[in-house]
Amino acid sequence: MSVLPFLALAIVGAVIATLLREFRRLGTLAGLGAVVVALAAAGLINPDTPLSIGGGALAGSDHLRLVLTLCLAGGLLVLIVARLATWQPSAPGALLGGAAGIGFALGLAGTPPGLLGAAAATIAASVLALGSPAAPSRIRALARELRGAATSLVIGLIAAGIVPGVAPAPGAAPAEPAAASLVLLGMALVVAHRFGAIPLHARVSRLADAAPSGALPILAAWLPAAWGLIILGWAPAALGPSSVGLGLERGLVVTLALATLLFGTVAALIQDEVEHVVAYTIVADAGVALLALAALDPAARDAARAWILVFATTRTAMIGWTIAFRAAFGTGRLRDTTGWLRRAPALGVALTGILVAAVAWPGLLAWDARLTILQSATAGPALLLAYAGSLGTGAAICRVLVVGGGRPSAIVASSLGELPRLPAGLVAQAAVPMPDGAPPAGAIAAAGALARRLRVAAAAAGRDARPTLELNRIPLRAFAVILLAGLALLAAGGAFGIDAAARAPGPMLPSPAPFVGG
């Protein structure tokens, strides 16, 4: 039952944020407020009694709570960063609509309803993000997203439908090898397309071009994560018994995964736009998702359920970082922003934090989960290759940091720094001594003078809040990005009980249909 309030609040919030998006200030307040309320409701989701709906069920779980909480918390910070840089009216509605769809998809029992929920979420978020204001590039991107979501849904539904036909009792008998191989390849295609694995990578890169950057976390990271959670939750149970006879097919998926890891890393290393760097790190990590699918192993599934949260949180932080970076320097081209660390050390700190979260070290959840996935699907030289490829995101971030350490370009040199500033009038008023009479003597008189001075400063600050905010957009953005990096670090470290939630079984149902997100 605890999912229902969240769904209601998120859907209502999405509608309100969308209706008010034409009003800059009101739309901002409504959008951010709705996200905060939905975040609070998501934090209250717990593994309670499933709610029966039409022969199926809807239930919360610890993992679902973490997915939605991290999605909305990261999305909220990205929205704040984006709002401090520009005005993106469609982003809050897209975030809320997408989060509501994810809640549906992962809360429903059974794979077909989960896939249908994920498709509905993708369609809703894409339309809310790209539908208005209309522009040719957005129409093109929206058409691509609709085509991708629909075809992924069709392949997933048919693949999920084949398994009951060949193995009516789940777990009782292995599926017919030919059918099982078709199913595995179909589901691998869906995962590859949703995450943007090579050669289906163009979607992510073009989405980064066309979509409002505030909506990119939900479109490029969290929705693919939801698709991945559904399919990875289903695969070991449906195809695990047949895994012995699927050597060739699993080999094909592993090959695709390795190619994605390596070529995605290379692509991320040669991109010039920071948004494209982030997009290709998403592409590269699609290889890890594919390896988790190819493993067909419950241990890899549990690891993937934890790793996906780290993946999406770090990508959300990286997207927030790119927004702040572009806003600080007016461009996202690395060749024009050499030496950016001199002007934006706080962004450097944040990016270093994101680097640590993305790569991690042995003993940390992010590292261990990734290694479990790699070891479940590969061995020998392939494991070495996969291991090297999985560090591609770290390499791409290191390259950006190295560029930042160079000699400052003209653009960087002429940009504003990150130090907080006060309006000139405010500074002058705060510095003015007592207007009349002799200087007060004694401790009490001095305290009174100080209090009066503070009152003057506070009144002036209230009057000058807007100019102060305008002057301090850069440090505020940097602060929000540091918070994003902190969130990513916490997720990578396994805070919030991510590991336990990923391993916890879903709610018990009388029906054999498992909870894909539970």
Place this chain on the structure above:
Amino acid sequence: MTPLLVAAGALVAIGAAVGTGARDARIASLGLAVMLAAAPFVANPLPGPLPLAFGVVAGILAGFLVFVAARRVPNHAGPPLGLPATLGAAAAGFAVGISATAVALPRLGPDAALAAGLAACAVAVGPIAVTRDIFRLGSALIVLVGGAILVLTALAGTPEPLTGIAAGVVLVALAGAVAAVTGGAVAATGGTAVPDGLPGRRAAATRAGGDR
């Protein structure tokens, strides 16, 4: 397999063909509505009354949303294939589905559902692959998803009510998306053609300037 089941399947196939092959966009939306409203009946056993009614209402609503979009489609924007060719493709898909008994495809649902689903998928694949018209693309995507749900019915048996409800929600969401994107395309370009060319990299000023 009863004659009624085959008739419902044939109605779905014809609706799908009209939905993707009719030159007039409004007639195409009517075909879509017929297809989507008839699809829940192609199951054995039939879903319960409530899921059945939900499926029919969702189908009609989806067809109506597409009709709203169809009113804005310029007259010259026709489908990539004509109606006769699309009907032929639907007939071929239907025949393949009905003949599936011959190859002993393991499944738990009726042949008519497989026939109708394959017919819908057959007519939808062409427009999805080649068309540059956003309305025709959207219509074909709706037909494809409707066809996939029928194939799921054929393979896994009559879907649980929750699956039927979720399918109805997806179809309505997709139809709403088609209405939105068609309206946006008409507003932005004056037509329903997907703009040519790869999206250019946004200039720094454009991105920094936000959405507007």
